[in-house]
Amino acid sequence: MTPARQQRKSPIISSGLRRRLALAAVLVVALPGLPHVGAATTERVVSDRFSGLALNGIDPVAYFTDAAPLYGRADKEYRHAGVSWRFRNEGNMAAFIDNPDVYMPRYGGYDSIAVGRAVAVPGNPLLWAVFGDRLYLFYSDQARARFVANPDEAILHANNKWPAVVGGLVP
Numbered sequence: 001m002t003p004a005r006q007q008r009k010s011p012i013i014s015s016g017l018r019r020r021l022a023l024a025a026v027l028v029v030a031l032p033g034l035p036h037v038g039a040a041t042t043e044r045v046v047s048d049r050f051s052g053l054a055l056n057g058i059d060p061v062a063y064f065t066d067a068a069p070l071y072g073r074a075d076k077e078y079r080h081a082g083v084s085w086r087f088r089n090e091g092n093m094a095a096f097i098d099n100p101d102v103y104m105p106r107y108g109g110y111d112s113i114a115v116g117r118a119v120a121v122p123g124n125p126l127l128w129a130v131f132g133d134r135l136y137l138f139y140s141d142q143a144r145a146r147f148v149a150n151p152d153e154a155i156l157h158a159n160n161k162w163p164a165v166v167g168g169l170v171p
Contacts, residue, residue: 044169046109046122046137047083054083055125060103061092063135069125080104105135106155107162108169112136113143116157120165131155 047054054060059072072086076093079085080100087093096103105123107115114121123137127144130136131151138144147154 044108044166045081045083045104052084054081054085054109055105057086058125059088059092060085060105060135061095062088063128063130064103064133065092067130069128102133103135105137107136107158108166109137110165111139111143112154112158113146114139115162115165116154116160118161118164120169 045054048056051057055069057071058069062068062070062072070088072088072092074086076087076089077084078087078093078097080096081104085096087096105128106112109123109125111121111123121139123139125137127138127141128135129138129144129148129151131147132155136147136151138147
């Protein structure tokens with residue numbers, strides 16, 4: 001086969017692209033059980049872009065009552081702030097409906113440390129902390145550790161930057 005014909009018959013995929021595609025395939029196969037934490041940074045409240053669920057279906061009240069991220073039920077769903085929230089029971093749903101601002105994650109569920117840097121990074125509902133009777137979410141274990149080390153400072157920075165961050169988000 002001539003070199004010109006070999007070039008025409010060979011796929012046009014660079015070695016760099018081939019490596020990225022292989023890594024993506026490995027991640028798709030290796031990570032199917034992990035909850036989806038991605039969200040568009042156009043939302044004022046982080047939600048799964050496919051289901052519209054806040055907190056990937058975790059009951060926001062459970063962080064306070066059970067000190068754990070526990071999944072809600074599909075038959076216990078309530079729509080608020082443009083997203084759907086799920087609850088484990090009627091009591092948790094009623095508590096949320098009565099006072100959603102208490103149970104919703106601060107900064108719309110965006111990582112509190114990133115918000116303090118004026119960046120909208122969706123938080124992971126499995127990386128969380130309750131401080132001052134409010135729920136905070138984080139993108140990484142390092143961000144959570146930084147918050148826990150000095151929550152007052154982290155909240156101060158996030159509070160100062162949140163108006164600019166939320167102003168850059170599309171409702």
